[in-house]
Amino acid sequence: MRGLALLECVAAGTNDVKGIATRLNTPRSTVHRMLNSLAAEGYLHHVPYKGYLLGPKLIHLGMRALEQRPLVALARPHLEALAQRTGDTVHLGVTDGAEVFYLDKIPGTRGLEMRSRVGQRMPLASTGVGKALMLGIPPSRWRDLYREAGEATIAGSDRPPPVPWAKYETQMADYLRRDWVFDLEENEVGVRCVGAPVRDISNSVVAAISVASASQYMPNDRMAELGPVVRATAHAISEALGWKR
């Protein structure tokens, strides 16, 4: 466990021995020994007198972790079709606590790239994928999630002022009826998305997808058109999981 904390530390960008020793309050001697072992096995990349970086074995494990989720493999073709059709960035995510966990991302062809990354976490209540996932959570818990998202700060992100709760609740109720959601620059200024939930054989929401793009490519009328399209893709994935319409 200590070794893994060390990896997390390096992942977080602390790549000097002293810094790691401080962050974990562990003697330099111990940290050094562990770094050596991890580097020798390929879990870390070591540049002498420069620092440590995450190594190739972690790339391998990470990719395998993605492949082992049948959801990713099943959803891929549908996501690609959606990306091709819309030209925008497509996301796939699942719930992880009170957050979205991004499982897949297909970059848009419009040149500008989203900040989002596979393997990243974001507040549920303020992203397209997240709100779609919330459609599978009892509305009584929405308020908490809304509050948590408001408190969360995203490093380096340009956070817009939050939508008032009353309005948010009304919108969500509306989304629930339609079975798709909008995100109107609530997570990041200049980014809008259209999302929809993915359900499994027991009809519970297990994932969600979204199409995201810069606001200038996402006027209101286009979002309205995109709703049914995104929902149709989500349904197609759901059916691949055994869901009955």
Added chain:
Amino acid sequence: MRGLALLECVAAGTNDVKGIATRLNTPRSTVHRMLNSLAAEGYLHHVPYKGYLLGPKLIHLGMRALEQRPLVALARPHLEALAQRTGDTVHLGVTDGAEVFYLDKIPGTRGLEMRSRVGQRMPLASTGVGKALMLGIPPSRWRDLYREAGEATIAGSDRPPPVPWAKYETQMADYLRRDWVFDLEENEVGVRCVGAPVRDISNSVVAAISVASASQYMPNDRMAELGPVVRATAHAISEALGWKR
């Protein structure tokens, strides 16, 4: 180290307790305790009475590992441009021992997908990226690499009969002059690629790229045309690394 071996074991597809205990010849009791700890921290995904899968933290670490390689970030835009221009699958890889290690992959738009995966390893001597990397290795070592590739067996792959060494050597010498390489279905039947090496400021080969596609999209004359194109992209990436033409 033992815990990491356990992760590798799960990555390799052994997801039952008994199997893991056997593979690592470790008592069931110990394996169980470790699995529990790893699952509790999110490094494994546990489905009770079903098995263990690699967890979300590994996805996160894997992605971070990729981001920490400046090479990947630098090369990305060039690779995307190449993919768009050719419509085929584009690879980026580095040398890892006697193998290629794939760092990035942009799927082609022709519908059929390559077996290759980011984080995967392949013999140097029998892939497009690998042969391009070999251009940076003293020709005296080529013979060994050629032999190793011949001995390697790839699970589930349809391996064509090897090219005789004499011919192989002649081809490589040719590639060295042109600074690009061909792979004529040597790694897998039906797949052809064109590759080129990437160099850094010290003029040593640090990576390689390739464009791969099904043979029907890769007639000889197209490959000949693609050579300079792929090489130009490789040169562009090299220049981003400080290489002087």
Added chain:
DNA sequence: GAGGTTGTCTCATATAATGGGACAACCGTA
């Protein structure tokens, strides 16, 4: 229901990691 697998717990034991320290090699900078 039976057989095999898995999850949970306890405990004595000794393995194996710990952390302190001392020293040399190295980097950037003054």
Added chain:
DNA sequence: TACGGTTGTCCCATTATATGAGACAACCTC
């Protein structure tokens, strides 16, 4: 080029820590 700060390398007594055996219940599949 001399310096402070950081890093790489080694040693060793200490004890904390993981180990592995076993017993039992819960569980899945056939």
